[in-house]
Structures are given as structure tokens and as C-alpha cells.
């Protein structure tokens with residue numbers, strides 16, 4: 001990864017230029033560097049899927065009211081022409097791509113994006129907004145849009161100190177659901193407590209499914225958010241209550257498993273896969289966080305753009321908790 005001078009982007013019809021104030025990091029940034037994900041990736045590429053900034057230029061046909069506004073960017077883009085795209089569901093489009101992964105993103109001074117990708121924030125937005133898009137849109141889609149999570153329902157959350165898991169934990173708690181966080185170490189359990197979580201925490205190493213079942217009086221949970229994949233999915237199925245829902249959105253520990261399908265059949269489970277989410281999910285997230293700012297992400301480390309390499313090292317650290325972001329000015333502060 002190296003810093004280069006690129007020509008200033010100029011907005012086409014329907015597009016805007018956003019001056020990047022901060023850009024959050026995700027595992028996608030690391031996959032881009034690593035390659036071999038099965039996705040069609042081309043280099044060079046400017047990483048960065050989570051962008052917050054202000055609108056500096058408008059292309060033709062864009063609502064002039066957007067000028068100068070602080071915005072957070074929906075990072076997905078579909079082909080624009082298929083039935084899914086036409087109905088506002090680009091994340092189901094065969095041509096769905098993600099900013100900073102399949103096209104250039106936010107490790108930059110400026111990005112050019114379709115005006116409809118920009119969601120307006122208020123004056124002086126909380127810097128934590130830069131850690132919202134990928135994690136919170138994925139969590140919202142998995143928990144709420146597809147999973148129907150609501151007040152009073154129980155949800156076990158794997159990796160609850162990481163970006164996606166912590167988004168799910170904070171959203172679920174703020175909506176009055178009963179989350180049950182699962183973390184990989186005592187250090188991560190302490191971090192959760194330090195960031196305000198006061199409920200039960202399950203630490204991996206114990207029999208996770210048995211522990212979750214006992215914490216729910218033997219019943220099991222209504223929902224599990226699993227982005228861990230091979231190492232977790234059998235436990236996820238075991239800890240679900242009858243007619244529970246597996247919200248499945250990642251395979252960080254591998255994608256091949258041998259499993260007992262009677263778990264799904266016998267307990268009448270539903271399994272839903274999600275891959276990011278749609279603009280409607282992002283609008284819901286922006287509205288919800290506007291009303292529940294306590295559910296904004298925990299930014300654990302901020303770096304200047306010049307220190308992007310150090311930021312990626314921090315992102316790659318398996319002991320990390322919380323989110324890592326790049327900021328357009330100011331010294332590193334980890």
C-alpha cells in the first residue's frame with residue numbers, strides 16, 4: 001500500500017464530490033490486500049468503504065440543497081438496471097459492488113459518489129459515524145430487516161467486541177431486545193464492560209451453546225448473529241430456541257462444515273444469509289442512530305491518513321476490540 005497523487009474527481013450527472021473527513025476500516029480492507037477471496041478484484045485500488053465528509057461539488061441534476069452538507073455514504077452499488085436495483089435492493093443484484101473493494105473508496109481526500117448514496121447528517125457529526133456504514137448496515141439488515149428482531153427478543157451475538165458484532169450488540173440493546181454477547185477472550189469481555197455493557201458475557205472456550213442455553217433458562221435464544229462461520233455454526237444451531245432464526249453474515253473461520261441438518265428441521269429454524277444491506281437499511285440506521293446516539297460505534301483507535309498502514313495493522317490485530325478509523329487531520333491517537 002502506498003500514497004499516490006490522483007487527479008481530482010469530477011462529478012458526472014447525478015454525482016457529488018465528498019471531501020473525506022474520516023474513513024472507517026473493515027475486514028474488507030484486509031481481504032483486498034490479501035486477495036484470493038473468490039471476488040473479482042483489480043489493483044491498484046483505493047480502499048475504504050466507510051466514508052464521512054462534506055459535499056464540495058455537485059454534478060448536473062443533483063438537488064442543490066446537498067451543497068456543503070455533512071454526509072455518510074452508503075457504500076454499495078448495483079448495476080442500476082435489473083429488477084433488484086429498480087426496486088431499491090441493489091445488495092441482491094448480481095453486479096453488486098462495494099466502495100473501497102470493487103471500486104475506489106475513502107482512503108482519499110475526495111471521493112465521487114452517486115448523490116443518492118449520500119445520507120445527510122447534522123452539523124458537527126460525531127466522528128464515530130465513520131465506523132457506521134458496513135458494520136451497522138450489515139447488522140441492521142441481518143437483525144431487523146431479515147430477522148425481525150424487536151423489543152424483548154433474545155439474540156446471541158458472536159464476536160461482540162468486533163466491528164460487526166459490537167454494532168449488533170449496541171443496536172439490539174438500544175431497541176430493547178435482549179442481546180447475549182459472545183467474545184473470544186477475557187480481555188474482550190473486560191473491554192465490553194468498559195464500554196458500558198453490564199449484562200452477561202459468554203467467553204469462548206467454555207461450551208458456548210450450553211452456556212447460552214443455561215443463561216436463557218434452557219430455552220435457547222430467538223436469534224443468533226453468526227459471522228464466524230465454520231468454527232461457530234454448529235454451536236449457533238444448538239443455542240437457538242424452537243423456531244429460532246440464524247442470521248448468518250460471514251465466514252471468517254472458514255466455509256466448509258459437516259452438520260446435522262435435523263437441527264434445522266427438528267427445531268423449525270430459519271436461516272437467512274445477508275451481505276451488507278440496501279440503501280433502505282442504511283436510511284433506517286441513520287434515523288435510528290440519530291434517535292439513539294448511545295448506540296453509535298466505539299472508535300478504539302484513530303489514525304491520520306498518512307498512517308493508513310499502521311491503521312491496517314491495528315485492524316488486523318486479532319486482540320483488537322472496537323473500530324479503527326482514519327481522520328483527515330490531527331495526530332495519531334491510539
Ligand SMILES: [Zn+2]
Pocket residue numbers: 078079080081082083084085086090093094095
Ligand atoms: Zn442490478
